[in-house]
Amino acid sequence: MQKLTKAAVPIGVVAIVLMLVVPLPAAVLDLLLGLNITASLLILLVAMQIRKPLDFAVFPSLILIATLFRLALNVSSTRLVLTDGYAGKVIEAFGHFVIGGSLIVGLVIFVILTIIQFVVITNGAGRVAEVGARFTLDAMPGKQMAIDADLNAGLINEKQARKRRHEVTAEADFYGSMDGASKFVKGDAIAAIIITLINLIGGMAIGVMQRGMAPAEAVSTYSLLTVGDGLVSQIPALLLSTATGIIVTRSASDGDMGSDLLAQLGRFQQPVRIAGGAAIAMCLIPGLPKLPFLVIGGLFLFMAARMKDVAEVDEEAETQATGDEEPKPDSPEAIAEKMRVDPLELEVAFDLVDLVDTARGGDLLDRVKALRRKVAMDTGLVIPLVRTRDNLDLPASQYVIWLNGVPAAKGMSPAGTVLAIGDALDGLPGKATREPVFGLPAKWVPAELQRQAEMAGATVVDRSSVITTHLAEVVRQHAAELLGREDVRLLVEMVRRTHPIVVEELTPTLLTLGEIQRVLHGLLEENVSIRDLVRIFEALSVRAKVSTEVDGLIEAARSALGAAISHPYVTPDERLYVLTLDPAFEQRLLESVRVGEGGQVLALDAGTVDGLVNGCTGLLSEAERLGLAPVLVCSPQVRAALSRLMRQILPRLPVISYTEVSRTAQIESLGVVNGAVAIR
Template sequence: MKGIGKAAVPIGVVSIVLMLVVPLPAALLDLLLGLNITASLLILLVAMQIKKPLDFAVFPSLLLVATLFRLSLNVSSTRLVLTDGYAGKVIEAFGHFVIGGSLVVGLVIFLILTIVQFVVITNGAGRVAEVGARFTLDAMPGKQMAIDADLNAGLINEAQARKRRHEVTAEADFYGSMDGASKFVKGDAIAGIIVTLVNLIGGFAIGVMQRSMEPGEAVSTFSLLTVGDGLVSMIPALLMSTATGIIVTRSATEGDMGTDLLAQLGRFKQPVRIAGGAAIAMCLIPGLPKLPFLVIGAGFLIVATRMSETPEVDEDAEAAAAAGDDEPTPDSPEAIVEKMRVDPLELEVAFDLVDLVDPARGGDLLDRVKALRRKVAMDTGLVIPLVRTRDNLDLPGSQYVIWLNGVPAAKGISPAGTILAIGDNLDGLPGKATREPVFGLAAKWVPVELQRQAEMAGATVVDRSSVITTHLAEVVRQNAADLLGREDVRLLVEMVRRTHPVVVEELTPTLLTLGEVQRVLHALLEEGVSIRDLVRIFEALSVRAKTSADLDGLVEAARAALGSAISHPYVTPDERLHVFTLDPGFEQRLLESIRQSDAGMVLALDAAGIDALVNGCSGLLEDAERSGLSPVLVCSPQVRAALARLMRQVLPRLPVISYAEVSRTAQIESLGVVSGAVAIR
């Protein structure tokens, strides 16, 4: 069917164009006129059955083709009428039987149909299409923002968001097309009037001047056929105009027009009863026929008695009552279990910070927290759970607390009516001195009115919501591994399965269980490695797991697969990677001291060796940080796992990478060498 339609539509359009210049026999014209009327009726019925305008999105183009088809039939019928004085049985029937063979009656009917189509339906539909197109285009940004908000909140996935955006764009395109297509209907009505007038004059002139007919005979032969031709064309045009009006005035509902009409008109019996009584009361007016009004009034009253009135439903009250019925009692097991549930991530705010989370008061903290989930996912590959935000009256004023798995992970303050100015030269500004919660920089809470003065003093100004959001983001990044649950791993695996099913089928559950995959991803996140490239990680795990399921070996295999992507975050904008290295002799000593334990590979060094390692790295790191640099410690792959495990305990801000993970494009700049005795600068 699809292939037939693909070929039939272009052929049909070309045939319509040919009809404008190629004469048609009367029998074929009868067939095409019948097709025109039937197709217009079909389009009208389809327009009444759709639930929303986009269900008939092809209508603007179809309207153009139907209009062109109707005009081509006008040209063909005009050619037959003026040349042969006969244009088939259809036009002859409309010219003699429908209007009774009277030219005056035909012209009056034609004029009435033209007024109905042109003045009433076409103008109204054109205006509605114009307003609908304008309002739809104006509403597009808001609809797009609502879709983005739902996506950031996790209420819909990327595929659903893409579908909704497509629907919004398609709706705007449709109403824009309908605004232009309504001009086809208006132009068709004008063309029908002009063609009929021209044919009347031309037919009369041909009959009298060329064929030497009497005026009456010329009118009977040509003018009646011309009016019949106009009526034949006007009826499909009227049907199409009506379909256009129905399409542009149709709002999205759950049912078709007939269902909605009966449901909404028959919702209340009182108006039907009053209408029936009013019809019967019309019988009291002298001179009016009583039987028609009695029949109509009685019919309405009978219908009213059979109607079951639908009571008006308060949806808000009904929803509240349903929620109350579903809510368990305070002492029920369900309520106790709900209270026991520990949320992975919570944000508690004091009573005077509620304005930050209340959209009605201009608060945008919730929107920023939703956007944070997307940013963290892009940076770390971890989709963090929804952040439960609530107020706590027991908290001191201006304070907020970030909870991680039921335990306070961080806290801070955000005084109302202030902004955070970060900088060193803040002595001239009034306010409360503090420390920026993420990097520990010197800062001061100053009144909002002094924002301009703080900026002129060279301070970096941050609003209250940004302070909380930045603090929350840092807590999430530092504890990303603890937020990765078994269910989260399952969702990540299913995500990879949709695009790379073979990779997942080879890895789990054949080689590794879901729990073992979770341990590997947990270890990567614990060292600050993004797990966004799950395909390469899973492929490396599949190869390694065939020989050993040792955790450290699996982690190192995954890191080797990621390669320079691990060191890329530490590369400066000018493509430099600042590194510390180990003295070869000291590195060999570390390699020989590696022992396997329940926690993985560890360094079994004596106290002196540990002190030399830690003090050497600490001294070099402090020197680098004073220069504003963020270095990494580079070592051989065999030592890296054990050394990184030690550094996470004593010097967590120093990343440890292997030589295989060093960026291939960055320029390596050594900041020192750590030996067993002292750091060599």
């Protein structure tokens, strides 16, 4: 059955093409004319029932096939009219029905139908399709950005985003196809008029010159057949044109056209009442029949009275529902909502509101939403929604980033300016400053001088990018503080869906959610991504059977991640620049490791600490002057305690173990630290 369905359309199209050259008997033509009218009526009814245009996505192709079928019938009927003077019962019956007893009246009615089809419906549907295609294509980038923003905000998942992107693309393709399909309908109307004139003029000429008919008899015979043939063609064409107009003017809704029409016209009581009163008032005009207007006016007033009852019930129910949903201002729920501390907030001054106002072209909110996706890809942490609000108490051009109710960072973003980052900025007017993330020299210059700043060799950044970059850095530095117990539960459930055995073995038998949270905190504090939760959980399961000491669990997780930890520090040319410890000095550090309440620490005297710090600082400074970002490599046994010390005194120097060094990168040693003098 499925194969037959697939072959039906190609076979039908081939049959239509054959109809253009193969004569058809009158009986077969009658059957196909009936099929044409019924199919056109079916298409119109389906167009009225759909909720959105994409529910009838095959419509543009269907227009082409229906138009070709109708033209093939026109050719067949024309052949019969001109050769036999007879084209079947259907055409003859339509001709008698329209012409009746007057040829002139019949021709006038036929011309009127043709004008309605060609001038009104076809032109209107074509214009709407053209405008719809243009606006749909123009709106496509904005819809794609809205989908990406919802995905980054966590409102939809990847599968839903793909589905919505496909719908946007399909909608653009549909309206583009409808723009072309409307030209088929218009061309069909023109062809019908030309074919009708050919039938009328050619038929009368054949009747008089070949068949020897009297002119009056030829006009009567061939005008009847011509009008009947034209009417049989115009009725399906009119139905298809109407369906085209309905499709291209239909907006997406929850109901079909009939339900929406009654619901929307019946929504407003006052216009219906006024219309009924106006109909009754027209009875006062002398000479007008009073009964039709009284009946119509009374019907409208009756409808208005019924609508009033329905409106009162709906309004009361809506008011009651609203009252139940919204808590009172002094209720415990409302007070608790105001007391809630958001994990991440962004406050902007009054003159920065344009950055968040989409009506004024602001894109800061979209960029903040996109930031959540980027952070998730980089760190494995799904940060909470960033609450953005304005604060009239802030000084002009200032913004504040809040973390768990405490200001974490501040910055400036003057209106009408861009941030030019570089050293050669003395020739540009503006306010000198420092780039908020890396502390590079910069200057806020007027936006109209952006081109001059770029020509001066500066990197130009717009205000929204400055705020977003600053926010990203704050999130990166405080990622561990943003990972709450509920977030850990969601991460565990995410792993459970794909690797249930891993989760069942780990929790709650071996580790609680709190202990898992402490391990993930420790990884995030050292800028280690927790995206690969499966390997982390597998390593924790093995280590927890021996000990649940946090530092040991963290080191087990780091060992499982291995080269993934050092990969962010590998340069594009596959080089890893490292600082190492002198073996004797490393042994001294290992012997000084002590376990305290906060984890492993180094019990060193002040002189040894100074030697370690001075040696690392000197080598790090020299590497940074060369544009390099090295890491300090040591043994796994001393790494946790050494890293805890270095995060306090030299946080920009990562500490990794030998097991975490990339196996594919080329290792470049920048020096050896021995606790006294750095060896280069």
